[in-house]
Amino acid sequence: MCGIVGCILKENEDVAPILFDCISKLEYRGYDSIGLATFSDGKINIKKDKGKIIEVDKSLDLKDMPGSFGIAHVRWATHGDPSKLNAHPHVDEDNTVAVVHNGIIENYLEIKEELISEGHVFKSDTDTEVIAHLIEKFMDEGFDLEHAVRKTIGIIEGAYALAAISINEPDKIVATRKDSPLIVGLGENGYYLASDSPAILKYAKDIIYPEKGEIVIIDRDGVVVHDEFDNVVNKDIETINWTPEMAEKEGYDHFMIKEINEQATAVRNTLTQRENVQEIIDDIGDIQRICFVACGTSYHASLTGKYLMESLAGIPTDVILASEFKYSANTLNDKTLVIFISQSGETADSLKALDVANQTSKTLGIVNVAGSAITRRADYVIQTQAGPEIGVAATKTYVAQLTSIYLLAALVSENDELLNELDMVPDFIDETLKDVDYVMELSKRYNYARDFFYLGRGYSYPTALEGALKLKEISYIHGEGYAAGELKHGPLALIDEGIPVVVIIPPGDNYRKTMSNLEEVKSRGANVLAIGSKDDESLKAKANAVIGINPEVKEIIAPLVYIVPLQLIAYYITLEKGHDPDKPKNLAKCVTVE
Numbered sequence: 180m181c182g183i184v185g186c187i188l189k190e191n192e193d194v195a196p197i198l199f200d201c202i203s204k205l206e207y208r209g210y211d212s213i214g215l216a217t218f219s220d221g222k223i224n225i226k227k228d229k230g231k232i233i234e235v236d237k238s239l240d241l242k243d244m245p246g247s248f249g250i251a252h253v254r255w256a257t258h259g260d261p262s263k264l265n266a267h268p269h270v271d272e273d274n275t276v277a278v279v280h281n282g283i284i285e286n287y288l289e290i291k292e293e294l295i296s297e298g299h300v301f302k303s304d305t306d307t308e309v310i311a312h313l314i315e316k317f318m319d320e321g322f323d324l325e326h327a328v329r330k331t332i333g334i335i336e337g338a339y340a341l342a343a344i345s346i347n348e349p350d351k352i353v354a355t356r357k358d359s360p361l362i363v364g365l366g367e368n369g370y371y372l373a374s375d376s377p378a379i380l381k382y383a384k385d386i387i388y389p390e391k392g393e394i395v396i397i398d399r400d401g402v403v404v405h406d407e408f409d410n411v412v413n414k415d416i417e418t419i420n421w422t423p424e425m426a427e428k429e430g431y432d433h434f435m436i437k438e439i440n441e442q443a444t445a446v447r448n449t450l451t452q453r454e455n456v457q458e459i460i461d462d463i464g465d466i467q468r469i470c471f472v473a474c475g476t477s478y479h480a481s482l483t484g485k486y487l488m489e490s491l492a493g494i495p496t497d498v499i500l501a502s503e504f505k506y507s508a509n510t511l512n513d514k515t516l517v518i519f520i521s522q523s524g525e526t527a528d529s530l531k532a533l534d535v536a537n538q539t540s541k542t543l544g545i546v547n548v549a550g551s552a553i554t555r556r557a558d559y560v561i562q563t564q565a566g567p568e569i570g571v572a573a574t575k576t577y578v579a580q581l582t583s584i585y586l587l588a589a590l591v592s593e594n595d596e597l598l599n600e601l602d603m604v605p606d607f608i609d610e611t612l613k614d615v616d617y618v619m620e621l622s623k624r625y626n627y628a629r630d631f632f633y634l635g636r637g638y639s640y641p642t643a644l645e646g647a648l649k650l651k652e653i654s655y656i657h658g659e660g661y662a663a664g665e666l667k668h669g670p671l672a673l674i675d676e677g678i679p680v681v682v683i684i685p686p687g688d689n690y691r692k693t694m695s696n697l698e699e700v701k702s703r704g705a706n707v708l709a710i711g712s713k714d715d716e717s718l719k720a721k722a723n724a725v726i727g728i729n730p731e732v733k734e735i736i737a738p739l740v741y742i743v744p745l746q747l748i749a750y751y752i753t754l755e756k757g758h759d760p761d762k763p764k765n766l767a768k769c770v771t772v773e
């Protein structure tokens with residue numbers, strides 16, 4: 180949901196090419212507009228417009244701007260259409276202050292009305308513009324940039340990470356945050372601000388994580404962080420172990436397909452967390468109930484967690500959508516472990532739920548981004564080792580989340596057999612990826628469809644939901660995941676001649692019942708694409724097409740492997756339809772608004 184960047188170079192060189200490079204790495208956070216502001220010769224230069232970065236750069240040449248410090252923004256519109264006027268940076272009427280902002284200012288209308296009555300003139304429909312006017316107003320009253328920002332955050336309500344520059348205080352960027360992410364990078368050639376680390380990996384590895392309400396002041400000499408009483412805060416400096424290459428396409432056409440191909444590594448690396456997971460289990464002690472809380476793909480990983488925890492460890496487990504969590508808060512107690520699953524660690528719905536859970540229960544975050552808000556607020560953290568994920572559709576972070584959940588369940592239930600099976604998963608994933616040509620061919624056969632159904636039972640039910648979500652979010656084809664046994668209770672009415680039904684049917688206890696469901700849809704004319712064992716001759720005879728998986732992949736670990744062809748199908752159908760799988764419309768990678 181929007182990305183911001185700021186940079187001040189130690190030497191007097193043009194910063195625009197670096198700002199452009201950094202903000203381009205955050206395009207997954209918003210891609211309806213882009214804008215840069217730099218400072219030179221006593222004035223603020225701004226280039227901004229609606230459109231993807233590449234389009235705007237082509238018409239405005241964003242890299243060609245004078246000035247050795249500045250700020251930049253990619254937008255995911257919330258208040259006001261994507262347009263040049265609504266694109267950030269925003270300025271006051273005299274162009275003395277420029278601001279970039281990620282988040283939502285909830286009380287902006289009241290503030291705007293008051294500022295208009297004082298004579299301020301607004302140009303955009305955004306909530307952000309009030310920030311520029313407020314800072315200017317306070318600077319006019321005699322406050323310096325830092326204190327004008329502090330006064331401003333005393334007035335605005337909502338979520339924000341913001342950075343501001345002023346013509347009255349050259350060579351300085353002031354930034355702050357509340358409920359939206361912001362990191363500060365200490366690089367060799369300068370100092371950086373960003374919403375997320377991929378933006379600055381190339382330039383800075385040493386990172387400071389500002390807390391809510393702290394004010395960050397960066398100039399050519401370094402970074403100072405002040406608390407609300409103007410005291411200097413001595414922040415820890417943490418080093419990121421991700422490399423810049425990890426956030427590049429490295430020869431792949433899209434991040435999504437690169438990340439699908441990195442899944443074996445993501446699983447392998449996440450399995451190295453075993454000792455950490457065991458320590459957490461030992462420390463947590465007696466737990467009588469587990470609640471998983473998450474959104475979207477992370478919610479589907481959580482559903483698999485329920486099946487594992489209940490069947491292996493016998494611990495009653497609920498899975499609650501983060502946005503609905505507060506309605507269950509009355510049932511929590513200190514014997515409940517609330518597990519938050521999130522690739523970004525910044526999802527607003529999950530953070531709100533975490534604040535609720537922290538009041539009564541022990542909390543554990545399973546998160547991919549180090550230093551993100553969930554990692555700082557949960558009692559315990561397992562960091563999934565997927566590396567940076569840039570494609571908006573979660574793929575490798577999903578299998579890494581699953582891997583952490585499997586580790587947790589296997590260690591809680593002391594299930595060595597499952598631990599051994601997990602070690603084989605990376606090879607199963609790589610083997611499955613070799614069938615890519617066949618999946619491409621199938622994608623050509625199925626891209627006609629307007630609707631898809633995905634069916635699975637038990638462990639394969641969350642896989643069905645996740646397969647359907649992947650398809651709908653990037654190809655814009657309607658995909659519906661169902662528990663296979665539930666179809667006949669209503670949705671079967673929708674099954675028609677030729678409608679594609681993807682059936683996830685690994686060998687195991689649920690095989691026969693799932694096969695009956697497959698036959699139910701087949702006999703009503705569905706075009707059945709089954710994902711099952713390579714050796715399953717009877718499946719080949721019944722389905723219209725089968726993607727074969729190694730027969731050793733049994734039901735219990737199937738979620739980690741059977742999702743791979745479903746991701747590939749979604750990806751290749753999306754290409755067939757001419758859409759960009761990395762940047763689906765209306766979506767952003769990190770959802771920092773409720």
Ligand code: F6R
Nearest residue numbers: 475476477521522523526572573
């Ligand atoms: C779908 C997808 C989203 C996220 C959801 C939660 O591919 O990525 O559904 O899973 O927005 O995000 P995180 O995991 O960052 O909390």
